[in-house]
Every structure is written in structure tokens, then in C-alpha cells.
Amino acid sequence: MQDISSSGHVFDAAVALTPQGGNAYAGHTSTAYANMVGPFGGAIGATLLNAVMLHPERLGDPLTLTVNFAAPIADGPFSVTARVMRTNRSTQHWMVELQQDGQSPAFATAITAVRRDTWNETDADFPLAPPPAQVAQSPAHPRAAWTACYEMRFISGMPGETPQDAGGHPSETRLWIRDQPPRPLDFLSLAAICDAFYPRILLRRPTWTPAGTVALTTYFHADAAQLQAHGDAPLLGAARALRYSKGFFDQSAEVWTPGGVLVATSHQVVYFKE
């Protein structure tokens, strides 16, 4: 367990940015959210979104976030710039760049929007799942430090298990997930959780395949008040791949509250090495 009494939650430390004036911020990679190589992409995406959240000109709540992972990010300090591309009456478009050693290994576009109550409906199917207390917590992956920052309870589709070709979707995972230690949900933690689904190819192939996210797009279906009302309860995640071909595959994820509210959908394209 991390110390959350003095310096805040370990996630907040990982995505922290120090304003440098104008559109510029300073940040640092987090050892707690280290991946096998470089930082966990979900923490980087959340950090880029944090530059938008901290920006004094921000209008509304995050609606979309697309992160491009263009090159390896080294452990250490980096800078972030967040630039308003366009401000409309109720939406705003952003370009965010991470810089390190004169390069831009990650950048993002984002849209924020003033949300308002409208007709609402959900067409996606709420995944069947036993309550979190009935599902065993998975141990962290010894080679991916960031996995210790999440409480993951796999209902089905844990990498390393027997592939589920016999029935259902062959690359689907369902799991309960939340920050560890628990932390009230907000856009930053939700953005990171959307990238916490293992590459589907690890379920689909019997042999270990190196793989890494190239680009990730997340759509947020809730406003800040709705996320705040959720508190720190587990979220139900479901992820599946669509097609693997010529060195890349895509996977899509849904993140639900236990009460059946779809709070985010997310899609990514992943490089894999044969």
C-alpha cells in the first residue's frame, strides 16, 4: 500500500504537473506506474489530460482523448504543452504535446464540452458479472509495476488462463477494477483505467507476444458530478479485440459502474511483434 496520508494518492503524484506559465507544464515519470519498458501508457495519457484540466482556459469536462504513443518515453522529467485549437460555445478542441530531450514521444488531441441533461439511453449491453466481493483479486504482474496500482478482479479472460475459444468472444476480458489504494473516480483515473486492459493478443495466442499501444481514443459518457458520485467503488471493465493483421490489432473497451452506467468507451490500436 502506498502512503496516501501526506502527499496524496500515488496516482495524483504520477500525473502531477507544475504550471510553467502560458501553456507549459513540467512533469516526471512515476516509478509506481512503470511498465515493462518505460511508463504505463494510461498514466501518460492521464498526465496529458491533466494539462487540459489544469489549463485556465478550459471549457467543460473531457469528452474525448486520443493519445499517440509515438516513441519510447524515458524515465525522468518531461514538459507538456496544452494548446487550445478552437473554442466554441459548448465545446473546445485541444492539442497536447509531451516533450523530452527535444522530441515529442507522446501527444494527444482532446475535446472538452459543457455537458447538459438530455435524453439518454444505452445501447451497449451491461456485461454479466458477479459482484466484486465474489471475485478473487489478481496478484500484480511482477514485471509491470503499474499493475500493483490497480485492484483487478478478473471474471474472465485473464492472460495466461486457457483461451476461451470454446464459447463467447475469444478475446474478451471482464474484470472489476479500481485504483489501489481506492481513490475517488475522476476523469484522470478513468482515462488511465481505459488503458489498463492487457493487450488482447496475450489472450489470443498461446505464446508470449511483445505488444504496445500505438494510439488510444477514449470517449467519456459522464460529467464531473457523475464521476464524483461514483466515489471509489470498483468499475466493471470489458475489453475485446476486433482484428489482428499485418503487425497491428485493435481492441475496444467499455467501463461501467456497478449500477449499469457506461461511463467510458475506449479503442486502441496495438503494435505486435510476430
Place this chain on the structure above:
Amino acid sequence: MQDISSSGHVFDAAVALTPQGGNAYAGHTSTAYANMVGPFGGAIGATLLNAVMLHPERLGDPLTLTVNFAAPIADGPFSVTARVMRTNRSTQHWMVELQQDGQSPAFATAITAVRRDTWNETDADFPLAPPPAQVAQSPAHPRAAWTACYEMRFISGMPGETPQDAGGHPSETRLWIRDQPPRPLDFLSLAAICDAFYPRILLRRPTWTPAGTVALTTYFHADAAQLQAHGDAPLLGAARALRYSKGFFDQSAEVWTPGGVLVATSHQVVYFKE
């Protein structure tokens, strides 16, 4: 039918760009691809991708395209700049901006990649569909000129039909679609087709709801040779929404060859007015 004998296909004219030196291109909106207000977003996205395709520094084929529709685009001329953000050994990241009257009403990020033969598999389910010849062609929408540029044969989920709440996915459309007149498939036409699915809210609500795409992300699962081999045959498209909430909804689409190859998946977030 458009004249394709002298000046090429109407789609090629719509997405045409004239290099202006460096990263700059000049383009013009197309009356053939006009939407109810402004141009059809699919043609704009394809035009932005065309700036990448024409760029002398391009590496490989399109892998992803994310287009932000930030503001209305006026009928008339515009300029486009395509900038390499990062070139790796086999992938390349791009930022593309459309400019009009000193503003940037649309911009995109894209990734190109050198594709290579690897293990391949499809986890998405090939939608059941009768062959195109057994499905009636839908007339063009009288208020959306661009719809006349596509041969659309709706198998299910045509807007204006009785909603399909009784069975199956409530907002799903399945249709055969190709350029009209037929045109050999390439990345540009495929990118546009990925945005040719009507807003799902038109199926879901009994009353007309103004709606427009805010951002669109497409993943390409084929290389140039595979698209060329497809020729000008119809593609099978399937689209469905996930969640409508607080003024926005998302929808996802799959585009398949008749032989069952998933050539693109696409996701978008759409504004709607209550």
C-alpha cells in the same frame, strides 16, 4: 451519374489537393459531397488523409486517422498542412490541419505504418447479410447531396424505418456500400465510407434530432495491396451506438469485404441537440 471520363471520379475531385510546397496543400469543398450544412465529414477526413498520402516523406500505409471537426467548414477553398510529428523505423505520426479564413475548423492526427505479413485473426463476427444484388438500393437523401455519391443497400436499420427495438441491437445498421459510380477502393475512399453511417440517434428516437460528428477515429486493417485487390465491389458495413448521454453519443462501425475480411473499424462521437 457523374462524368468520370474526363476529370476522373467525382470522389477524386472532392479530395484533390494541390501541393503548395513544403507541408502545404490547397483544396476546395465539393458540391457533390455537400451535407445538409457544410461538406460531408467523410470527404473532409479523406482530404486530410490525402495530404499525408501525397507527402513525399510518407512512410507506409495509413494505420489510424483521427479527425476533429472543430467548427463549421464553409463552402469554398481551404488550405491543408501536413506535418510529420515523428518517424520511426516502421511507423510515422502525423498532424494535419485544415485552414480557412485564418481558422482551423478541422484537424487530424494520423499514423502510417509499413505493414508486414504476420499471424492474423479476426475476433469480430462477420455480419450475416444477403448478397448485394438481393438488397434494394436506397434512394439518395434529398437534403444531403453526398448520399448520391454512394450506392447504399440497407439490409437493416435504415433511418426512418420502424426502430428495431423488438430484436437485436436497437441502433444497428447493416448495409452494402460503395462509391457511386463504382471506384476502386483505396485508403481515401475507405476513410470516407467509415463516416457514411448515419448518426445512430436517427434510428433510436422517433423524432428528428439534429446531430453532427465531433470526432472520428478509424483503424485500417489492410494494406494498399489488399485494398487494390478488392477492386470496386460493395463493402458490408455495420454500425451501432453505445451510449447517448448529456448531448453526445458514440457509435462504432465495421467495414468488411464480401469475403469476410474486416478492412476497417471506426468510432466516432456525435453531438446531438435535444
